[in-house]
Amino acid sequence: MSENTLYDDVWDRHRVRTLPSGQDQLFVGLHLVHEVTSPQAFGMLEERDREVARPDLTHATADHIVPTDDRSRPYGDAAAESMLSELEANVGDSDIAFDHPDTGRQGIVHVVGPEQGRTQPGMTVVCGDSHTATHGAFGALAFGIGTSQIRDVLATQTVAMEKKRVRRVEVTGELDDGVTAKDVILTVIRELGTDGGVGYVYEYGGPVVEAMDMAGRMTVCNMSIEGGARAGYVEPDETTYEWLRETDAFAEDPERFAELREYWESIRSGPDAEYDDVVTIDGDAIEPVVTWGTTPGQVVGVTEPVPDPDSFEEGEREVARRAQDHTGVTPGESMQGYPVDVAFVGSCTNARLSDLRDAARVVRGREIHDDVRGLVVPGSQRVAAAAEREGLDTVFRDAGFQWRAPGCSMCLGMNDDQLVGDEVCASSSNRNFVGRQGSKEGRTLLMSPRMVAAAAVTGGVTDVREMSLVEADDAEETAEVTR
Numbered sequence: 001m002s003e004n005t006l007y008d009d010v011w012d013r014h015r016v017r018t019l020p021s022g023q024d025q026l027f028v029g030l031h032l033v034h035e036v037t038s039p040q041a042f043g044m045l046e047e048r049d050r051e052v053a054r055p056d057l058t059h060a061t062a063d064h065i066v067p068t069d070d071r072s073r074p075y076g077d078a079a080a081e082s083m084l085s086e087l088e089a090n091v092g093d094s095d096i097a098f099d100h101p102d103t104g105r106q107g108i109v110h111v112v113g114p115e116q117g118r119t120q121p122g123m124t125v126v127c128g129d130s131h132t133a134t135h136g137a138f139g140a141l142a143f144g145i146g147t148s149q150i151r152d153v154l155a156t157q158t159v160a161m162e163k164k165r166v167r168r169v170e171v172t173g174e175l176d177d178g179v180t181a182k183d184v185i186l187t188v189i190r191e192l193g194t195d196g197g198v199g200y201v202y203e204y205g206g207p208v209v210e211a212m213d214m215a216g217r218m219t220v221c222n223m224s225i226e227g228g229a230r231a232g233y234v235e236p237d238e239t240t241y242e243w244l245r246e247t248d249a250f251a252e253d254p255e256r257f258a259e260l261r262e263y264w265e266s267i268r269s270g271p272d273a274e275y276d277d278v279v280t281i282d283g284d285a286i287e288p289v290v291t292w293g294t295t296p297g298q299v300v301g302v303t304e305p306v307p308d309p310d311s312f313e314e315g316e317r318e319v320a321r322r323a324q325d326h327t328g329v330t331p332g333e334s335m336q337g338y339p340v341d342v343a344f345v346g347s348c349t350n351a352r353l354s355d356l357r358d359a360a361r362v363v364r365g366r367e368i369h370d371d372v373r374g375l376v377v378p379g380s381q382r383v384a385a386a387a388e389r390e391g392l393d394t395v396f397r398d399a400g401f402q403w404r405a406p407g408c409s410m411c412l413g414m415n416d417d418q419l420v421g422d423e424v425c426a427s428s429s430n431r432n433f434v435g436r437q438g439s440k441e442g443r444t445l446l447m448s449p450r451m452v453a454a455a456a457v458t459g460g461v462t463d464v465r466e467m468s469l470v471e472a473d474d475a476e477e478t479a480e481v482t483r
């Protein structure tokens with residue numbers, strides 16, 4: 001087994017050359033494109049009279065601006081309509097595959113790539129979007145890139161990048177019932193800080209990460225960027241291969257799957273890999289968490305008291321005070337019972353089928369609180385269809401949630417799904433910055449989909465471990481008995 005990390009191996013295999021700047025020029029295996037960050041880059045290409053070099057390795061979807069209710073065209077919002085039209089024209093001119101809302105495959109860019117088997121281990125994946133790190137869950141090197149890099153990738157299928165150091169984030173032990181991947185990554189960011197990862201790529205491992213399903217690993221990798229890391233990844237294993245085997249990419253081609261699997265196995269970091277840093281997080285000690293402030297690092301366990309700003313080091317004190325002024329939380333008290341107005345289950349962090357199932361376990365047979373507006377926004381049309389096949393839409397609707405069409409939605413409020421005034425939102429998304437969900441006074445509490453569901457039902461932050469969970473089968477049995 002090599003002493004190299006997966007990061008070193010995959011980087012070296014994709015290096016075309018080292019540039020005079022010291023950066024490496026890397027070949028890009030998959031370029032994902034969405035409507036917000038691509039128009040300018042396509043424009044630059046046109047100005048230079050260049051064509052898209054590898055449309056076959058480029059894949060587009062529309063997610064940020066698409067409405068989640070009425071999708072008749074033209075969209076009511078002229079800016080949204082123009083962004084979608086522009087993407088339609090750009091992909092049409094370049095022969096790029098596009099998960100258009102009419103295809104049944106549209107969804108959030110970080111949901112559709114993995115779901116179709118486009119994201120694979122040992123690959124380089126880029127997208128003009130900071131949460132591209134999500135794809136690292138498959139053992140890919142996945143980076144968010146800026147506009148000029150998007151242009152370069154469109155024109156050359158390569159990108160110039162600087163190599164980072166690798167920190168192994170080892171999560172030991174076993175998660176308690178009710179504790180999820182979201183609680184793990186929020187705890188990692190709490191421990192290491194929102195800028196603790198600067199200069200690093202995170203390799204997540206240890207028993208807790210190994211035991212996670214792919215959706216959980218995607219949740220963890222997704223938020224690497226919120227911890228300051230350039231990317232995050234998990235080494236591929238049986239769980240990864242099981243997911244890929246069933247996807248469009250391999251379902252019909254078991255031979256190719258077998259061939260690639262050998263490569264995937266060969267890039268694992270291995271027991272002798274040398275890391276620039278290793279950090280251990282005690283998985284046994286993690287409890288369901290919730291944010292109390294305005295960064296994803298301002299996190300507290302649901303049974304713990306909110307910290308007093310005075311307990312922070314000098315530079316941090318004022319930041320904490322300002323954050324608490326905004327959210328209106330009380331130091332010394334736990335977050336439990338803190339009232340919420342909106343419950344949002346969605347985003348590229350937590351809107352996959354297993355996330356929806358997870359929230360449904362809490363919601364099934366219950367009703368959301370009268371004062372809460374609840375939205376479930378599946379990550380993709382395929383997630384929505386699968387959820388509908390198992391009746392999850394009915395579970396959510398019966399409880400009083402709105403069941404919406406897929407997109408980024410209230411994660412960042414680039415469409416009509418926004419907070420109003422100083423509403424408080426229990427949100428399964430990844431950012432709680434001031435104004436993030438469309439209102440300057442709005443307040444976002446990040447938590448797991450389960451915790452969002454619990455807050456929706458009770459009307460305030462609740463320890464989901466205190467609520468009984470209802471599995472789909474139990475619900476059917478109960479229904480039978482009732483009949």
Ligand SMILES: CC(C)[C@H](C(=O)O)[C@@H](O)C(=O)O
Nearest residue numbers: 036037064128129130131412
């Ligand atoms: C719109 C896009 C550039 C942005 C990002 O890069 O992350 C968005 O997806 C977000 O989550 O804030």
Ligand code: SF4
Nearest residue numbers: 131347348408411412
């Ligand atoms: S769901 Fe949110 S975090 Fe993810 S790509 Fe969309 S806006 Fe960005």
